[in-house]
Amino acid sequence: VAVARALSHLRVARVYLWAGLVYLAIGGGLALLIRWQWAYPGKPVPLFGGLLFPYTQGAITPDSYQALFTMHGLVMIFFAVTPILIGALSHWLVPAMIGARGLAYPRAAWVGVVFLLAAQAVALASFFVELGTARSGWTLYPPLSTIAPGHGQTLVVAALGLASISTVIGAVNVLVTVIRRRAPGMTWGRLPLTVWGLFFTAVLNAAFTPVLIATALLLLSDRLLGTEVFLAGALAQRGGGDPFAFQHLFWIFGHPEVYILILPVWGVVSDFVAFFTRRAAFWYRGTVGSMLAVTLLAGLVYGHHIFTTGIAPMLGAVFETLTLAISIPSTILFGNWLMTLWQGRVRLTVPMLYVTGVLLVFAAGGLTGLYLGAVATDIVLHDTLFVVGHFHLTMAAATFLGIFAALHHWAPKLLGCRLGDRLGAWHAVLTLLGLFLVFGGLIVAGLQGQHRRLYDPFVASVEHLANRSANRHTSFSAFGLATVQLLFVLNLIHSLLTRRVAVENPWQVGTLEWKEPDLEQQVMRGPHEFLSGDDEKSAGKDYLDQGEACPQKSAPDAK
């Protein structure tokens, strides 16, 4: 029964993983179309253009461009990254790493899967209804999202609601599993840092995703029942409501969403840096405390997204202070990673290569974020591609590299085979290069003043004409980045077809997910305890299992 339960949550995780990967490809495809438009505005898209935009001989119209823009953001966040990073990793890793026999609510986990698949299907269906899918931007701001004609917009809002329900079900499961189902001896201070990251993500999901559900409910009411909660002015027939309320509600959820996506990556990075430098994570409590601090601050900083809407200056100052305060725990976290690396015996495995990439892109993303947290600089940069570059470095580049690190590391368990290291290494290095070229290109274009939403940015101003060739370079970097992803696909397919068998515990780490589910599991120590010198020689390995009873190193009576 215990093994069946363990396999059940593995199956749930696999469904989340594959569902997310399919939508990652869709979301990536939409991004490439946007990049084509910025490289060659109004020119027919090669290869698939005629198929995708038959009425314009393959050219992207302004209307289609809005749809691409909108759906790229929504698909990536809600239907790709969330299912992979939170759905797959949480549902499998959390019980496996804490020595639980399974999730607290295994049937609810399947209900969550059904809601996600329904959400993805509804979102996909929105592309095929009359007038097409949503076109109001990924933030769905009213009045555009309220008055947009056709059923596409409605379907997308409904899909967000369904995906959110799936997310909160998963959050309940993760929270209760961690609180209630830890193996004996798995104290809070012995939890792997990946589990801490996923736990804090679940806390944020439980706290803030309901706000998105409520917002989607109100938006659907406006669209379907004719209410005017988010309408005002001439568009309102019966007194109207407040479009600004939507912005508050959206960002009350939306900013924590950034941490919802990045916290699991922070957890993975914290563990991997320790695993692959063969050292205990530097200042474990400081790392957990930093993630806790970010979790607590996450809900208090959303106002920096609406600095330019005319909020009271005092309120702006408060949000600015709180936003910049978040850099303190982030810096501690980053410092802890560097201190773990310092004088460590670094093993440049493929997961470690990806993690090194996370450190670099996260540093760049974090530093560019400071300018957007401060009112004075945000007002200048707000509508430029600088913002897009910043959040892609943090939310996209860091999460993608974190996802790839996690997939490569845990593939033997999650996929049942080991991914190839040679292709993996090439993929890691080239992806990092591509991410910097693409998102760095956005930062540079933003600093030159390029607006972030225009169909054809080069007709807006003569000054922007100078950006045309830079945009083309960035676009071709994006096409290159997409091509590099074929290495991962190839690696994945090859490994699955050949069923490349992994040795037991291939990375030689002590966390519990590498062991078979054990009813009698007793946890004796922390997640990264390593041996060196004589202890290593006598033990014949350099790590200690969390469940290992008599370590050679620390047995007091051995000395």
Added chain:
Amino acid sequence: MTEAPKEDAPGAAVLLGISAMIFAALLFALAMVRARASVGTTFQGDALLGWSARLAVVIAAALRWFDLRLLAAASGATFLALVGLRGWQIASAGFHPTDSSAAAVLSIVLGLYALHLAVAAVGLFSRRIGWRLLWVFLAVVWVVIDGTAFVW
């Protein structure tokens, strides 16, 4: 009071926290919409009915917490009757969900609350702690709704 199984308490607490956030978001939207639209109508129905309903739901939750289920059911029915009577008063005075955006949001809040009530009724006779927590939650939410929302 008999000792009830408590293993589902964390799950119930998290679920109720999620519900609380949905209600909080809706009430936040209601407050913003009302402030923006500055609709002048203020109507809360009979104040005595309002206070009686609040008292009834608090008593029902307390009785349910101490596992006095039949008494809790009776108090819950009284609460529903009082709320129904007040709702009829308010509707008679001209309230309609499509009157204004505030009225629409309030209707959504009440619909969601009714859904929670229906779920709570299903668990009336269960001894599990999650159901008891739900009744307490509903009492608190009603007091908050009644204290903040019945002005549109």
